[in-house]
Amino acid sequence: MATVDIDLPHVKDDDSHHHGPAKGLGRWLYTTNHKDIGSMYLIFSLCMFMIGGMMALVIRAELFQPGLQLVEPGFFNQMTTMHGLIMVFGAVMPAFVGLANWMVPLQIGAPDMALPRMNNWSFWILPFAFLILLSSLFMPGGGPNFGWTFYAPLSTTYAPDSVTFFIFGVHIMGASSIMGAINIIATILNMRAPGMTMMKLPLFVWTWLITAFLLIAVMPVLAGVVTMMLMDIHFGTSFFNAAGGGDPVLFQHIFWFFGHPEVYIMILPAFGIISEIIPTFARKRLFGYSSMVYAVASIALLSFVVWAHHMFTVGMPLVGEVFFMFATMLIAVPTGVKVFNWIATMFRGSMTFETPMLFALAFVVLFTLGGFSGLMLAIAPADFQYHDTYFVVAHFHYVLVPGAIFSIMAAAYYWLPKWTGHVLNETMGKTHFWLSFVGVNLTFFPMHFVGLAGMPRRIPDYALQFADFNSMASVGAFIFGFSQLVFIYNVVQNVRAGQKATDRVWEGAHGLEWTVPSPAPYHTFSTPPKID
Amino acid sequence: MTKAMVLALSLFVLPAKADWQVNMTQGVTELSREIFDLHMLIFWICVVIGVAVFGVMFYSIFKHRKSKGAVAEHWHENTTVEVIWTVVPFVILISMAVPATATLINMYDTSEADVDIQVTGYQWKWRYQYLNEDIDFFSNLSTPRDEINNVQVKNSNYLLEVDKPLVIPVNKKVRFLITSNDVIHSWWVPNFAVKKDAIPGFVNESWVRVEEPGIYRGQCTELCGKEHGFMPIVVEVKAEADYARWVADQKAMKLISAGAASQNYAVADLIAKGEGVYNAACAGCHQVNGQGMPGAFPAITASAIATGPIQKHLDIVLNGKAGTAMQAFKQQLSAVDLAAVVTFQRNGLGNSVGDSIQPSAVQQ
Ligand SMILES: [Cu+2]
Numbered sequence: 064m065a066t067v068d069i070d071l072p073h074v075k076d077d078d079s080h081h082h083g084p085a086k087g088l089g090r091w092l093y094t095t096n097h098k099d100i101g102s103m104y105l106i107f108s109l110c111m112f113m114i115g116g117m118m119a120l121v122i123r124a125e126l127f128q129p130g131l132q133l134v135e136p137g138f139f140n141q142m143t144t145m146h147g148l149i150m151v152f153g154a155v156m157p158a159f160v161g162l163a164n165w166m167v168p169l170q171i172g173a174p175d176m177a178l179p180r181m182n183n184w185s186f187w188i189l190p191f192a193f194l195i196l197l198s199s200l201f202m203p204g205g206g207p208n209f210g211w212t213f214y215a216p217l218s219t220t221y222a223p224d225s226v227t228f229f230i231f232g233v234h235i236m237g238a239s240s241i242m243g244a245i246n247i248i249a250t251i252l253n254m255r256a257p258g259m260t261m262m263k264l265p266l267f268v269w270t271w272l273i274t275a276f277l278l279i280a281v282m283p284v285l286a287g288v289v290t291m292m293l294m295d296i297h298f299g300t301s302f303f304n305a306a307g308g309g310d311p312v313l314f315q316h317i318f319w320f321f322g323h324p325e326v327y328i329m330i331l332p333a334f335g336i337i338s339e340i341i342p343t344f345a346r347k348r349l350f351g352y353s354s355m356v357y358a359v360a361s362i363a364l365l366s367f368v369v370w371a372h373h374m375f376t377v378g379m380p381l382v383g384e385v386f387f388m389f390a391t392m393l394i395a396v397p398t399g400v401k402v403f404n405w406i407a408t409m410f411r412g413s414m415t416f417e418t419p420m421l422f423a424l425a426f427v428v429l430f431t432l433g434g435f436s437g438l439m440l441a442i443a444p445a446d447f448q449y450h451d452t453y454f455v456v457a458h459f460h461y462v463l464v465p466g467a468i469f470s471i472m473a474a475a476y477y478w479l480p481k482w483t484g485h486v487l488n489e490t491m492g493k494t495h496f497w498l499s500f501v502g503v504n505l506t507f508f509p510m511h512f513v514g515l516a517g518m519p520r521r522i523p524d525y526a527l528q529f530a531d532f533n534s535m536a537s538v539g540a541f542i543f544g545f546s547q548l549v550f551i552y553n554v555v556q557n558v559r560a561g562q563k564a565t566d567r568v569w570e571g572a573h574g575l576e577w578t579v580p581s582p583a584p585y586h587t588f589s590t591p592p593k594i595d
Numbered sequence: 596m597t598k599a600m601v602l603a604l605s606l607f608v609l610p611a612k613a614d615w616q617v618n619m620t621q622g623v624t625e626l627s628r629e630i631f632d633l634h635m636l637i638f639w640i641c642v643v644i645g646v647a648v649f650g651v652m653f654y655s656i657f658k659h660r661k662s663k664g665a666v667a668e669h670w671h672e673n674t675t676v677e678v679i680w681t682v683v684p685f686v687i688l689i690s691m692a693v694p695a696t697a698t699l700i701n702m703y704d705t706s707e708a709d710v711d712i713q714v715t716g717y718q719w720k721w722r723y724q725y726l727n728e729d730i731d732f733f734s735n736l737s738t739p740r741d742e743i744n745n746v747q748v749k750n751s752n753y754l755l756e757v758d759k760p761l762v763i764p765v766n767k768k769v770r771f772l773i774t775s776n777d778v779i780h781s782w783w784v785p786n787f788a789v790k791k792d793a794i795p796g797f798v799n800e801s802w803v804r805v806e807e808p809g810i811y812r813g814q815c816t817e818l819c820g821k822e823h824g825f826m827p828i829v830v831e832v833k834a835e836a837d838y839a840r841w842v843a844d845q846k847a848m849k850l851i852s853a854g855a856a857s858q859n860y861a862v863a864d865l866i867a868k869g870e871g872v873y874n875a876a877c878a879g880c881h882q883v884n885g886q887g888m889p890g891a892f893p894a895i896t897a898s899a900i901a902t903g904p905i906q907k908h909l910d911i912v913l914n915g916k917a918g919t920a921m922q923a924f925k926q927q928l929s930a931v932d933l934a935a936v937v938t939f940q941r942n943g944l945g946n947s948v949g950d951s952i953q954p955s956a957v958q959q
Binding site for chain 2: 129132137204208209210217221306309310312352376378395399400408409410411413427428432439447448451511515516525526527531532
């Protein structure tokens with residue numbers, strides 16, 4: 064094939080001899096094309112985001128006022144559990160994998176992912192994992208109701224029967240993530256265009272490379288812990304059953320050994336996206352490229368030695384508390400470096416404020432707020448007052464919603480013209496941004512207050528002094544939830560029609576992805592580009 | 596500073612009845628105040644860093660925008676600056692970690708307690724056993740179901756009130772030995788800055804020395820199943836003389852209830868009493884109407900056990916069923932309550948077996 068390519072003029076490279084997309088449903092079922100698979104991941108993640116979001120609205124509607132109004136406490140617990148699981152494993156992670164599928168080959172000048180068939184497989188098992196998980200809601204005894212952290216023995220001895228389906232679902236999601244991660248590593252290490260050295264990689268690629276290693280390291284740990292649960296439930300072992308000589312705290316150690324790196328899996332690619340967008344709209348090169356790479360790598364390494372900061376109240380020995388407090392505080396240093404670098408990039412730049420930039424700026428501010436509350440939570444003695452209250456809920460929603468989710472929104476607005484070939488409607492984009500911005504802060508900021516004042520998390524009803532802030536939060540949640548409809552409408556309109564986008568799309572954009580036509584043809588970089 | 600924040604907020608939100616506590620409870624122990632100070636210290640550090648960082652950011656956003664004719668400069672590296680903003684946060688963090696470690700050491704010193712109380716979490720109530728006295732009781736939520744279901748107006752201690760509070764003496768070092776009977780719970784009283792997980796198979800320690808008598812309220816903070824939101828903690832801190840009187844009263848009451856168990860009761864009285872016990876202790880799972888929740892908690896109405904031989908019925912209520920949410924009620928309820936609730940289950944909730952059991956029979 065390569066020999067044929069040489070004879071053809073470059074622009075004709077795409078459809079003339081390579082087959083284009085197949086017709087009908089078969090295209091999507093059998094596709095091995097990174098762009099098709101990327102789109103499917105992104106659409107899947109959007110669906111999950113809406114489902115998980117509806118569950119959040121059930122929770123917020125119940126919490127609008129004290130007293131039980133809409134749902135039973137048992138169902139409330141299923142909603143909090145499913146909301147968490149779906150947002151983490153169904154919305155945020157697949158969205159990042161979708162972005163990686165689309166953008167990694169385009170950014171490194173590769174024709175496709177290294178392992179295209181596995182790519183198809185790792186996407187197509189996901190919908191089944193979530194069908195299994197969601198179907199458990201309709202089983203006798205209800206779905207998982209033990210929180211997304213599923214602490215034993217609530218999730219083993221005391222769990223509803225559907226927990227077995229939950230375990231099966233988690234296994235499938237894990238397999239999908241591991242395959243996705245292997246594919247990304249293989250692509251980045253082997254398929255870079257000649258001249259694309261490691262220290263020239265765009266930061267989105269760098270952050271994903273490191274994230275993929277985190278995934279390979281910790282998803283098997285998650286698989287291990289759910290398998291141990293399965294053994295306890297069905298095969299008479301007692302890993303986590305104190306009555307049989309087991310150890311319920313062991314569960315938490317294993318879970319968080321997975322869970323803490325998992326948190327970074329959901330934020331490192333976001334760092335990459337923001338590091339692409341800010342230089343584009345500041346029209347200035349990213350400040351401190353190499354320190355950005357080292358910062359991400361050190362955050363990833365540190366993420367393996369901080370897991371027990373989720374467990375300050377389980378009764379660890381004093382040295383354990385001190386070690387995990389110090390290690391956790393250390394993470395603030397490389398994270399701070401990243402924030403400083405973004406701001407230094409803007410400083411003396413020439414900024415404009417299109418929708419992707421607005422989301423990126425909101426990310427920098429609000430993610431940093433979440434980082435501050437994280438620093439407070441790291442102070443072990445104070446954590447005895449914060450732990451398992453709404454203060455924690457506020458903290459992790461600040462890093463995940465205006466953090467991870469805003470970065471995904473920013474990425475969608477930033478790269479969508481490249482995907483569809485149409486310029487986005489800026490007015491609708493800005494409307495979406497401002498509604499989301501107000502909604503998110505109205506929802507999550509008051510949670511700091513009720514948490515500090517003493518409201519525990521995961522309760523369906525609360526004492527009267529928490530009433531006012533809770534109604535505010537509920538109003539905010541509905542604003543945020545419904546403003547996503549603006550986004551969906553905007554995207555659908557953009558796919559169907561719209562002004563033709565240029566190849567570069569944004570005035571300040573740099574990078575290989577902007578050298579191919581908009582929309583990016585079905586096959587790109589069949590001949591590697593030259594990088595100087 | 597709390598006041599300023601409240602004020603700022605009330606500009607945006609209409610005034611309402613509930614209070615607007617926005618900050619951590621300062622509490623009534625030396626330790627809780629120490630923790631509060633740490634919290635404020637790290638908070639102000641964050642505020643200062645935030646003002647500096649966002650200050651620069653918003654300055655650039657206003658000054659260095661293209662619409663104002665700003666032209667981008669070309670620098671993109673500066674080792675000195677990068678080293679400075681790596682080292683400075685590092686130093687700030689160390690200065691923060693030192694006092695935090697000192698407080699931790701103090702928290703972990705559970706030695707030389709005056710009173711030892713074992714706290715055990717159950718789905719969904721707390722059990723308090725005074726290790727040096729012969730006192731042992733359960734503490735249940737006492738908010739009426741009608742308030743929760745919005746039938747009745749909610750009282751001011753809604754969801755933060757119990758039938759029998761924990762009582763401790765003022766100015767004495769009280770040590771809590773915290774464990775659990777079933778799933779993991781967590782015992783938290785914000786005013787004491789005591790929060791410790793109650794874990795089956797483990798005994799965790801915590802301590803408190805309260806400086807002012809009063810009533811302090813808290814909640815379970817670890818998700819422990821359906822009624823997790825409904826297992827509050829109330830601690831009454833009493834002056835020493837009052838505490839001694841309370842201990843004596845408890846012992847006297849124990850004798851009285853032993854006497855009550857040896858009497859005989861009319862079936863109708865047992866059923867009437869049993870309904871109250873059932874609603875307080877069993878309805879959380881088996882439901883007020885006795886229908887249970889399919890797949891989780893069996894129905895009592897027409898249940899094989901509740902309509903079968905009375906000994907088997909009594910047995911599951913006394914000893915529970917290992918490995919399920921059905922716990923042993925032997926220690927939780929008095930012999931009179933046990934006889935009453937069993938009799939009620941057999942002759943109420945749609946069942947009509949017709950037999951009954953007396954407290955004296957339960958005691959054997
Ligand atoms: Cu509990």
